[in-house]
Amino acid sequence: MNFLDGISRGVLGEPAFVLGIIACIGLIVQKEAMERVIQGTIKTILGYILIQIGASAAGVALGNLSLLIQRGFQVIGIIPHNEIIVALAQINYGNYIAWIMLFGMVIHLLIARWSPLKYVFLTGHHMLFMASMLAAVLAVSSLSKWKVILLGAVLLAMAMSVGPAVIQPFVRKITNNNTIAVGHFNSIGFVIAGLIASCFKSEHKEEKETPLPGFRRFQVLFQDHILSTTLFMFILFLLAGFFVGRETMEELFFSRPPIVIAVMQAVWFAAGAYVILMGVRMLLSEIVPAFQGISEKIVPNGIPALDCPILFPYAPIASIFGFLFSLMGGVAAMLLFIMRSNQYTIIIPGIVTHFFSGGAAGVIAYRIGRKRGLVTACFVHGFVITFLPYFLVPILSGLGYVRATFGDSDFAIMGFFTKWILNFFLTL
Incomplete structure (x- = not known):
């Protein structure tokens, strides 16, 4: 168990370390000079760490926004939040999760080596999330431990291999090449966004990213995505503060004036988004060339599948509007729950999920269907996720009733599929 804990929490639990090792091995295989190996390894790790730092800074603002939405709508419900639900799964099924991750990665690499699915899933934390979901669903069954582990590993490998493949046609249209893929378990959501945006595809292709109609007077501001992001979040926090009320705002933020709160939260978020973009650019500039060395030896013509923020630099403004309209779709779904359900079955939009998945969906939708495609596709995307x-909540019965569940579309789809497979085996 110490060895498995070391793998799941020490190696696979540190994606930056894994990517650094991959870059180092790749550069050594290519017989690069020692200084180039050191440079590439450190910059790869640094790039991923910058993404984490940016996500943490942006997450502070997003967490506060989520709190304001809950207070503003006066709802109590279930929040799709991967980290919370995984922490519970680790307590109950940590042993299963470690084995599923280990064997799942081995099977995944065999699939990449010997099948047309040449994608190598490198988003370690999403691998952990999916392994946790699979363990929570399978471990409560009457199957023996090793059958649970083997079935979970096969399903995890399947998800890691098929997910990037179904998104890749849209990713190629964004990057204009086939050198990277997206390894993020929201592939169904991205496909839905891409298909809907395709209905708005126009023969006239704009060369530059432009704001939505009605914002043309502020064209100069929107040409700088950091300024536009700051203004966007400032307006969003002001609107949230309006629904909550001045007294509640001051209570939540230590008696600070609402205008100060809105400004500082907006700047925190924009700073986080800026650091994410810088980290993505640094990571891609190092990991893609280095990965070619490994792919030649282990997975010929292999394509690294990285987390969805790798799409943000291709249309930064679209990623922000994608977040906005995805969140609006999520709020619409929440209102539907309020009207038709009791308070304990309301799904409250997960702000972090809508930021990352909605932002990537926004880039896909904008590059395919432009403005109309972005608005429609991201709203539907937000509603769906x-x-x-x-x-998925009743399927996770092994974790007991908790006010959290997995976000992103693939976890629900894999949960349904896993339950169906499990029932099939139990009836044999």
């Missing part, structure tokens, strides 16, 4: 977790 808020609605699907409702059906």
Whole structure:
């Protein structure tokens, strides 16, 4: 168990370390000079750490926004939040999770080596999330431990291999090449966004990213995505503060004036988004060339599948509007729950999920269907990723009743599929 804990929490639990090792091995295989190996390894790790730092800074603002939305709508419900639900799964099924991750990665690499699915899933934390979900669903069954582990590993490998493949046609249209893929378990959500945006595809292709109609007077501001992000979040916090009220705002933020709160939260978020973009650029500039060395030896023509923020630099403004309209779709789904359900089955939009998945969906939708495609596709995307977790909650019975569930579309889809496979085996 110490060895497995070392793998799941020490090696696979540190994606930056894993990517650094991959970069180092890749550069050594290519017989690069020692200084180039050191440079590439450190910059790869540094790039991923910058993404984490940016996500943490942006997450502070997003967490505060989520709190304001809950207070503003006066709702108590279930929040799709991967980290919370995984922490519970680790307590109950840590042994299963470690084995599923280990064997799942081995099977995944075999699939990449010997099948047309040449994608190598490198988003370590999402691998942990999916392994945790699979363990929570399978471990409560009457199957023996090793059958649970083997079935979970096969399903995890399948998800890591198929997920990037179904998104790749849209990713190629964004990057204009086939050198990277997206390894993020919201592939169904991205496909939905891409398909809907395709309905708005126009023959006239804009060369530059432009704001939505009605914002043309502020064209100069929107040409700088950091300024536009700051203004966008400032307006969003002001609106949230309006619904909550001045007294509640001051109570939550230590008696600070609402205008100061809105400004500082907006700047925190924009700073986090800026650091994420810088980290993505640094990571891609190092990991893609280095990965070619490994792919030649282990997975010929292999394509690294990285987390969805790698799409943000291709249309930064679209990623922000994608977040906005995805969140609006999530709020619409929440209102539907309020009207048709009791308070304990309301799914509250997960702000972090909508930021990352909605932002990437915004880039996909904008590059395919432009402005109309972005608005429609991201709204539907947000509705879907808020609605699907409702059906996943009863499947996670092994964790007991908790006010959290997995976000992103693939967790719900894999949960349904795993339950169906499990029932099939039990009836044999």
